[in-house]
Amino acid sequence: MRVLVVGAGIGGLAVANGLVEQGHDVQVFEHAEALRDGGAAVTVWSNGTAALRDLGVSLDGVGRELHSLRSVTESGRLLWEADLDAVTERLGSPTVEIPRRTLIARLAEALPAEVLHFGRRCTGVTEFEDGVVVRFDDGTVATGDLVIGADGQRSAVRRSVLGGPPAKLTGWASWQGLTRSDLPIAHGSRTLNIAGRNGHAGLIPAGDGLLHWWFDMPWREGDPELSVADLRAAFRGWPEPVEELLSSVTDDDLGFFPHIRHQVPRVWGGPRSTLLGDAVHAMPPAVAQAANQTLEDAWLLSLLLPNIAGVSADPEPMLRTYEQERRPRAVKVSRTAALTSAQRSTPLQRLGRFPKWVATRSQVVSLRSGSNVLQALAPQVKVA
Template structure:
């Protein structure tokens, strides 16, 4: 195996996950983050069975730090039960649990698992140049870094994607979320059940996150130029919704409220150049409707680690093979998220279909069942090119 100098741009979930995987494989990894410290913003992350399985393969166990979810319940805005999924059954069938964890905690645990000299803060990537035998990353402070390979994990506004792939930026979907992560005395915060409530033109959800923390969100149609609602305005919009919606909104303030518009990327056929590739939101940003964005990022990191575990010379064939494997499944999940976001009154994750839906779109789960991915990784080496 050839040891590579790998430059990872972005110290979010994807950048830290791939760094853990590649350090474990013996590569020399450096992670560059534009912020001055690890980012602690965001609310909770639902790490489904595919995500926890990927993390385990990367050497990270989040179960002690998060809240295992045992059921998923969906109601209409009038309180009628739509469906309920037994996540214990999913855990048993797929071999990994669903865990809710604060985003900041997941980031901290991924970072703590890395050697101290891997992370570099205050380094904003402004350009990437590939050469036949190396790649150079330029930073806003005038410095640069040289490596054998660059991985763009720099989110929906990825500079790496812009320079090596091009194309249009992520586009808004017409929806947005108002969300938070707060301490709560509500019974739902002490349980193990996700509650989703769907109306014709609005949606909300509540997820226990452990230690009395409750992750909550409110989704509404929104486009650029529309006002960003306050808690008082959310109380008016969601007045009369099933409990504990009104009780929750009565307990939070504008200081607890985070806002983000939903966006979606066109997923390109090729994700990089001869010495570059992408993962996570840099390549397939999607609406949060099926809570799979972070999980798909973790699957990217896991699969790319597998392909780069045995590099012999030119990495390009391995990069293109990784992209060929990931693109069809990431694209299916992105499409499902977009469809679910647009049809909020008809959620897709029915009880009978949920375990199969998750398993058939997961490379990690496919490996567990001995399917195509395992054969691809253990037989003949992939060839250059994208079909």
Template sequence: MRVLVIGAGVGGLAIANGLLGKGHHVQIFEHADALRTTGAGITVWSNGTAALRGLGVDIEPAGHRLHSLRSVTESGRLLWEADLGEVTERLGSPTVQIPRRELIAEMAAALPPGVLHFGRRCVGVTEHPDHVVVEFADGSSATGDLLIGADGQRSVVRREVLGGEPARPTGWASWQGLTRSDLPLAHGHQTLNIAGRYAHCGLIPTGGGLLHWWFDMLWKDGDPVLSVAELRRIFRGWPDPVEALLASVTDDDLGFFPHIRHKVPQVWGGPRSTLLGDAVHAMPPAVAQAANQTLEDAWLLTQFLSVVDRDPAELLRAYEQERRPRALKVSRTAALTSAQRSTPLQRLAKFPRWLATRSQVASLRSGSDVLRLARPSVQAA
């Protein structure tokens, strides 16, 4: 089939790799003039690495494997620590941290020439019984058998096909960066999460001395976007190495994004279209699953479109019906986790390591189609 993909982000590149591997003719149309390499790091959990492997993409050589996940309070009290090595053994696929730009580059490099088209902003979609037409801002158009909207939280495809309300803000925002660091944490394999009363912080080694760091705080439209100097004041006295990190970065290192959440619809497209990723289920980063759920979408949609003797509309609706329960579950968990971040920390009990590890395994399994339906094999560390 001729498949048109709108958006050359994580989802668009992932589904293109999957469908090309199944013999489909795929064209990706991106509104920007080049691949978008902004953003910091992405934690690709066991479900995400399994999905990528199923799509024919191996990011482990370019990524950094994580061995443990540790959470403490702003006073330094240990809440829990999960053994990600054991999670890998139980689920059959590792957790890898990778710069977003590297993930994009790895997936783009796997595509044959002529698949990517830049400077093509989608402005209209017209579906017919046996084909779909996409119109672009430059006056050109493209015709295909199927259309996949992978164009993010402000998806034009979603607006054109489904209408409805845009994603809503959650009342939180992140200040984050990806910087080279001499801090010991940057050269290890342990993620550190720090939970405060009104703020959260995370530090994740990303390989090669790079450290992905983020600060989450309550924020609503109209509130100021804080500077590094203001972050230093707010997070003074937090556990090591927060103050040392903030002393080493500048405003030029600082990225900012408000958290949002989409209502996940029952149906994700029309007779010749569907959606994946943030276009259909944008969610706050509280459980670090947004990119992983996008990869899950791409993997499952590839499986359904491997069937060649069924009506395309039936395949698209079957994909959505199969995928929606787990995408919705993860979206709700992310929203609930974000909302509960103001829970007084004295109510949070310490979890033993075995229970934290088991909880991590259960959480990843419950929100994953690829771990439920596939049997990925563990690669050597």
């Protein structure tokens, strides 16, 4: 099949890798003039690295493999510590913190050069009985057998095929960065989360002396964006090494990201369209699962869309199966993220169980281990 993917972020590139491997003619269209390598770092949990492994993308030699998570209160009292090695053993893949630009590069370099098209902003999608047309703002069009909207929280594909409201602000925001650091935590393998009554902070090593750090606080539309000086005042007296970190960074290091959440629809597309990632289930970053759920989307969609030329001209049954399988998982994780984002201090005390929660609910592992289930979903799929 000729598959049109709108968006060259993590989800679009991941699903393109899986579909190219299946033998499809894949074309990825990105509105930017080059790969978007902004942002700080991504925590790729074991469910995400398992999905990447099956998509043929290795994280060997990049980022930092994590072995434990530690959470304390703003007074320094221990809330919990979680062992990630047990999760790695159970799922067969590690948790890795990786700069977003590095992950994007890894995903892109695995694709044939002719797959990627830049400077093509989608303005609409029209589906026909025998194909689909994607329109771009430069007046050009692309035709194919189906389209996948991987174009983020403001998805043009979602607006065109589903309509409905955009993602909503949750009332919180993150100020974050990725900087080189001499702090010991930047050279270890443990992340530190600090929960306070009015905010939250996190520090996590990302490899090569890079430290991913973030500060979450209540924020509503119209409120000013904070500066590093504002963060120093708000987080004064917090446990080490918060103050030392904030003394070493500048406003140029600071990225601002309001938290949002989508209403996840029951159906994600039309007869020749579907969505993945933030285009369909954008969620707050509180449990670091947005990218991982996107990777699970890409993994399952790739498996359920084998090259069906000569088998079936109608992709809709497999598109709807993908959505029915993924929606309950995505909704559950989104709810957990929203609860944790809105009520920092109490849910973070329970979040120590989250690694185990991920391990028992990874769709990659559960479907792979129950290969008969996967075969029932898509009889043409060969389970490794």
